[in-house]
Amino acid sequence: MRKYLFQTAALVLAILFVTPLVANSQESILEKIKERGRLICGVNKELPGFGYLSQDGTWKGFDVDYGRAIAAAVLGDPKKVEFRPLKAADRFPALQTGEIDVLIRNTTWTLTRDTDLGADFAPPTFYDGQGFMLRKDLGITSLKELAGATIGVTAGSTTELNLADTTRALGIEVEPVVFEETETLYQSYDQGRCDVVTSDKSQLLSRRQSLKNPDDHIILDVTISKEPLGPVTVHGDNKWNDVVSWVVYATFFAEEHGITQTNVNTFDTENPEIKRFLGASGDIGAKLGLPKDWARQAIAAVGNYGEIFDRNLTPLGLPRGVNKPWTQGGLLYAIPFR
Amino acid sequence: MENNSPTAASGKIPFWRDVRVLRILFQVIFLLGVILLLTLLYTNMLKGLRGLGLTLNLNFLQDEAGFGISEGIAYNPSDTYFKAFWVGVLNTLKVSIIGIVCATLMGLFFGIARLSSNWLIRTIAAAYVECFRNVPLLLQILFWYTAVVGQLPKVRESISVFGGAFINNRGIYLPSPEPASGLNTWLWFLGAGLLLAVILYIVRWRQLQQLDRPGFRAKWALPAFLIVAFCGWFLTPGRPFTLDLPALQGFNYQGGMRFTPEFSALLVALSIYTSAFIAEIVRSGIQSVVKGQREAARAVGLKEGQTLRLVILPQAIPIIVPPLTSQYLNLAKNSSLAVAIGFPDLVSVGNTMMTQTGQAIPVFAMIMVSYLIISLTTSAAMNWYNSWITRIGR
Numbered sequence: 001m002r003k004y005l006f007q008t009a010a011l012v013l014a015i016l017f018v019t020p021l022v023a024n025s026q027e028s029i030l031e032k033i034k035e036r037g038r039l040i041c042g043v044n045k046e047l048p049g050f051g052y053l054s055q056d057g058t059w060k061g062f063d064v065d066y067g068r069a070i071a072a073a074v075l076g077d078p079k080k081v082e083f084r085p086l087k088a089a090d091r092f093p094a095l096q097t098g099e100i101d102v103l104i105r106n107t108t109w110t111l112t113r114d115t116d117l118g119a120d121f122a123p124p125t126f127y128d129g130q131g132f133m134l135r136k137d138l139g140i141t142s143l144k145e146l147a148g149a150t151i152g153v154t155a156g157s158t159t160e161l162n163l164a165d166t167t168r169a170l171g172i173e174v175e176p177v178v179f180e181e182t183e184t185l186y187q188s189y190d191q192g193r194c195d196v197v198t199s200d201k202s203q204l205l206s207r208r209q210s211l212k213n214p215d216d217h218i219i220l221d222v223t224i225s226k227e228p229l230g231p232v233t234v235h236g237d238n239k240w241n242d243v244v245s246w247v248v249y250a251t252f253f254a255e256e257h258g259i260t261q262t263n264v265n266t267f268d269t270e271n272p273e274i275k276r277f278l279g280a281s282g283d284i285g286a287k288l289g290l291p292k293d294w295a296r297q298a299i300a301a302v303g304n305y306g307e308i309f310d311r312n313l314t315p316l317g318l319p320r321g322v323n324k325p326w327t328q329g330g331l332l333y334a335i336p337f338r
Numbered sequence: 339m340e341n342n343s344p345t346a347a348s349g350k351i352p353f354w355r356d357v358r359v360l361r362i363l364f365q366v367i368f369l370l371g372v373i374l375l376l377t378l379l380y381t382n383m384l385k386g387l388r389g390l391g392l393t394l395n396l397n398f399l400q401d402e403a404g405f406g407i408s409e410g411i412a413y414n415p416s417d418t419y420f421k422a423f424w425v426g427v428l429n430t431l432k433v434s435i436i437g438i439v440c441a442t443l444m445g446l447f448f449g450i451a452r453l454s455s456n457w458l459i460r461t462i463a464a465a466y467v468e469c470f471r472n473v474p475l476l477l478q479i480l481f482w483y484t485a486v487v488g489q490l491p492k493v494r495e496s497i498s499v500f501g502g503a504f505i506n507n508r509g510i511y512l513p514s515p516e517p518a519s520g521l522n523t524w525l526w527f528l529g530a531g532l533l534l535a536v537i538l539y540i541v542r543w544r545q546l547q548q549l550d551r552p553g554f555r556a557k558w559a560l561p562a563f564l565i566v567a568f569c570g571w572f573l574t575p576g577r578p579f580t581l582d583l584p585a586l587q588g589f590n591y592q593g594g595m596r597f598t599p600e601f602s603a604l605l606v607a608l609s610i611y612t613s614a615f616i617a618e619i620v621r622s623g624i625q626s627v628v629k630g631q632r633e634a635a636r637a638v639g640l641k642e643g644q645t646l647r648l649v650i651l652p653q654a655i656p657i658i659v660p661p662l663t664s665q666y667l668n669l670a671k672n673s674s675l676a677v678a679i680g681f682p683d684l685v686s687v688g689n690t691m692m693t694q695t696g697q698a699i700p701v702f703a704m705i706m707v708s709y710l711i712i713s714l715t716t717s718a719a720m721n722w723y724n725s726w727i728t729r730i731g732r
Contacts, residue, residue, distance in 0.1 A: 089690070093698055096698070112696070113696075116695060117693075118696060148588040148589045148592075149590075155689060155690055156689060156693030156694070157693075161405055164405050165404065168414075175406075175590070176405075176407070177600070177680050178406075178407075178408065179679075181678070184680070191488045191489070192507050193507055193599060235389075236389055
């Protein structure tokens, strides 16, 4: 009899745990964030420039700043965001299960991810490409020469697949060593376990700084893929995806029109689009389910795209490249705020 | 007497108080509860997946995997996901089986050493057990990987052992035997040797039975086999095997046998960690045999080794085997920590498959089923061994 009691208790407990899952309503993540008063943002914790925990214990980086911008737009306060560090292989499950509201973790937009992984992408915030880093003294300048090399790569990344594609196309055999943690990958490379490490060029550049002798390593002048990196939301929550997308556009728009963190509150203009943008006229915020001054809050929190870039990526020696406004020949193009 | 029994007095017992009915009823209710719970979980999962626009099927297994795997059986990125998963399964099996053998031998050694009458041996064995048993396995794996294997010299500065084996931080390269022209002739010699050994084994066994005293049954068979095999090696025209020596070509050593740093670190960590537990199991098994048995064996004039082999171990083994089985299962499951150092075991490959295809649930189910099969097979084999050993022990 006691046994049955125990089993029944276990059953009841199990049902109690399951019920909240079943009860997931059609409520948008946007409403949940407002109720919670806090945004939960999945980021990288090991990639200086994009997402890392600095020595004073604060989160810093390009992706992190976008998390703050979204928090400022939705909740009016860039501090109301909680960053969850995620490994490459864990990021999509975390998004699918609702553990995080938005994923901003140097994540590449691909067709499979858009469809099969249950993800919806916001516009790319950084156009990257995959490169190769190796020791200078190997004297290698082209990919063909990499035949037989041991190449380190992160598990669950597009770079893992691009590497396999590229070596097959070149008809060379390499030995991939797949690491779950970015930290272990670069440590092993530094110890000489791998001849080469391959990843997004921005990541290589960022991680080169933390190798023992950064000057001993070069990044090959070859780009084997397109890596559009941007924020990701869960598939099917269009309302929330709109919000994230338009915060990204807001940073593009602000740079196009010279609106900066310092002048956003005093920006004086007769341009009706900018007035709408700043919430001085009309109410585009309401259409997104956001306060009237959402864009102003976002820019006041982290600045425009150029400022975010300069704060985080310029110190790494990363050139703007194609990550410039379209008016300057780049790829950043804000959709009209109308 | 019969008329006074409660059944007859009160007529039939109502079914809700009939233990026989209740017993079945409770089971049915419980079963229904379980089914309800599972259905609830399943529909909830389907609902969640539908919300994400995902479907649940195994068709993706036939698609091209498109990612590389660093070690294991022949595989390339144009193979299917199923093949990739299979490579992972075999890698898990490889490290588990070799690990179980190493852990058992080391555990047996340290378990017996803990009971040694020599203070130094006893203390070293105790220190070994306490150190390795009390540090988390993940830390030990990372220690062996970064602090030991990772610190080995670089490829171009490899440690060479007699010019044939090389050790560097890309792995341990050993010469491997390659079958050559003389192999068939030598196999004949081996067959003849084996036949001779079997005959000698039986003769010796009979002799021991007649003498009615214990002894080493393979005393004649083993040397005979070795002598025939050894002579055959030199009498065979052309060598049965040639050695494939590893040599530095381009970036890495090519040829020979190779143990990768990931495999080596994982194997060492798993073997040592598990052997510490096995040592304790062996010790407790031996100590569970009453002291009088050992004293009696001494009294009839058995030597120390004979006492252990003929009196103590046959009684200790049935006690050792069940907890030993658990340790084997633990070792196989703990090998999933390989993911931390990039050894492509089935979890590591499964993780990659999940992130590439988004089919988390089917892949998870496949991983779980694989471990279940490995574990059930192991425990079935161990249970069989246990019943066999208990039977001949009596």
